[in-house]
Amino acid sequence: MAHPGKQAAALAALEYVENDALLGVGTGSTVNVFIDALAASGRRISGAVASSEATAERLKSHGIEVLDLNITGQLELYIDGADESNPALQLIKGGGGALTREKIIASASRQFICIVDQSKRVDILGEFPLPIEVLPMARSFVAREIVRMGADPEFREAARTDNGNIILDCYGFSITDPIALEAAINAIPGVLTNGLFAARAADLLLVGHDDGQVDTVKPA
Numbered sequence: 001m002a003h004p005g006k007q008a009a010a011l012a013a014l015e016y017v018e019n020d021a022l023l024g025v026g027t028g029s030t031v032n033v034f035i036d037a038l039a040a041s042g043r044r045i046s047g048a049v050a051s052s053e054a055t056a057e058r059l060k061s062h063g064i065e066v067l068d069l070n071i072t073g074q075l076e077l078y079i080d081g082a083d084e085s086n087p088a089l090q091l092i093k094g095g096g097g098a099l100t101r102e103k104i105i106a107s108a109s110r111q112f113i114c115i116v117d118q119s120k121r122v123d124i125l126g127e128f129p130l131p132i133e134v135l136p137m138a139r140s141f142v143a144r145e146i147v148r149m150g151a152d153p154e155f156r157e158a159a160r161t162d163n164g165n166i167i168l169d170c171y172g173f174s175i176t177d178p179i180a181l182e183a184a185i186n187a188i189p190g191v192l193t194n195g196l197f198a199a200r201a202a203d204l205l206l207v208g209h210d211d212g213q214v215d216t217v218k219p220a
């Protein structure tokens with residue numbers, strides 16, 4: 001049973017799904033509730049682009065067709081969770097390691113609705129360690145660059161992304177300018193992407209509370 005706040009946010013997202021929609025679908029426990037609820041709701045969608053192998057498997061298990069982003073073109077709606085959101089709806093994502101595909105699909109979608117429980121809301125991003133997806137041969141080099149930038153990278157042991165890469169979880173970044181930091185980290189050779197969704201923030205945040213209430217939050 002998912003956390004009640006996650007459950008409430010995921011169910012609220014159903015209201016934004018139109019019949020025959022082509023959806024982008026994120027990754028994680030909140031999204032899993034959304035997928036199961038979507039299937040149970042009887043809403044008919046044309047198909048979905050999945051941000052991870054796990055999400056693709058879950059969608060298929062419900063008989064939802066999984067489509068290739070190269071074929072679909074721009075998507076109307078992307079639904080995904082997050083690890084943190086600030087008032088501008090800039091996010092830290094990647095706790096589940098799917099950040100690169102998530103960022104691609106979010107960027108290829110007209111609207112990005114993010115579903116979280118109340119605990120994910122923060123004033124300043126960075127309490128949650130920032131995940132960075134890195135090509136394996138660049139691991140030590142990128143880690144040294146991150147230390148030079150003032151943070152403390154930790155290799156996520158025994159984890160490989162769906163793209164065959166590794167994750168560095170970075171502690172202690174001072175994220176006062178998320179757009180600048182996102183670009184600076186992405187400029188390090190060997191970095192595929194980092195978990196800051198600042199240049200492409202969410203358009204709407206659905207925040208679920210333990211009592212089942214949901215706040216609908218627009219960027220401040």
Ligand SMILES: O=C(CO)[C@H](O)[C@H](O)COP(=O)(O)O
Pocket residue numbers: 026027028029030031080081082083092093094095096097098099102
């Ligand atoms: O970014 C993600 C996966 O890469 C997830 O959206 C994020 O980790 C939140 O997960 P959950 O819904 O399980 O709390």
